[in-house]
Amino acid sequence: MPEEKHARNAKALRALAHPLRWKLIDLVGREQTATATRCADELGESVASCSYHLNILAKYGFVEQAPSGPGREKPWRLTSVNQNLSGEGLGVEGELAAQAATEVFLDHELDRMKARLRRHALEPAQWRDAVSFRGVTTALTADELREVTAALDEVTRRFAHRATDRDAIPDGAREVRIFFATSVAPPPKTAPSAKTAPLPKTVQGGDA
Structure with missing residues (x-):
């Protein structure tokens, strides 16, 4: 997959300022392809919510529909495993959007670390x-x-x-x-x- 296929602009960065969208990016990246139903089952969200946020990510080029197999629901895949959160060169609006996206990303990162810390004692x-x-x-x-x-x-x-x-x-x-x-x-x-x-x-x- 090409790196950073999505356009770098303030609106695209704003699209990443939502915690569920980072969870979806992680899940789709980990499984390579995933449907909205699969994401809902794994993340404990509604199918409608996952479908909505996947479509927002698709709108700004972070995910795209993958070739579908059996069934009516289409799977999604990442367009790139890399997300550039820099607002450099995008003006004040871009810098503010980058700050918002980065703060949500860091919150997501910390939540993941805490969750893995809580089950650390269960690991071999x-x-x-x-x-x-x-x-x-x-x-x-x-x-x-x-x-x-x-x-x-x-x-x-x-x-x-x-x-x-x-x-x-x-x-x-x-x-x-x-x-x-x-x-x-x-x-x-x-x-x-x-x-x-x-x-x-x-x-x-x-x-x-």
Whole structure:
């Protein structure tokens, strides 16, 4: 599938500012094709609601109808496994739409992490030991932060092809979410001295 087939504009970004639409994108991507009925069964929503939101996603090019098999209901598939949430170059309206879409996406991401955390103890030992979450607050230059971001991006891309090349998935593999984020704090109102500057903080855990 081509990358980012949908048009990049404020209205398309606004279409992603809805939590159910991210759930639909995840489900359709995971199953490759899914009908509104299948989405409703899996997500606990009505068929009418899933059908409506799938059509909105289709309107802005995020999903499309797949070749149908037996039955009257047509399945949907993603047009791309990548969604660009940047509002760069789209003016003020685009930047606001990008912010709204990104905030809903992050809420969706956090909800998924919490749900998997709640069932972490039920996983076999080899899967419990394989997952982790970690965070560190430190001080970097813009170039250093760019280097860190690039390194994390390289790790995520190493296995990303399996999202579309299902033949590359080895036996015993399960769906895994790899998510990373880097951010920069706003400048302080007054520059802290070396003695009063906050110490770097590290958060590490094995339950997410």
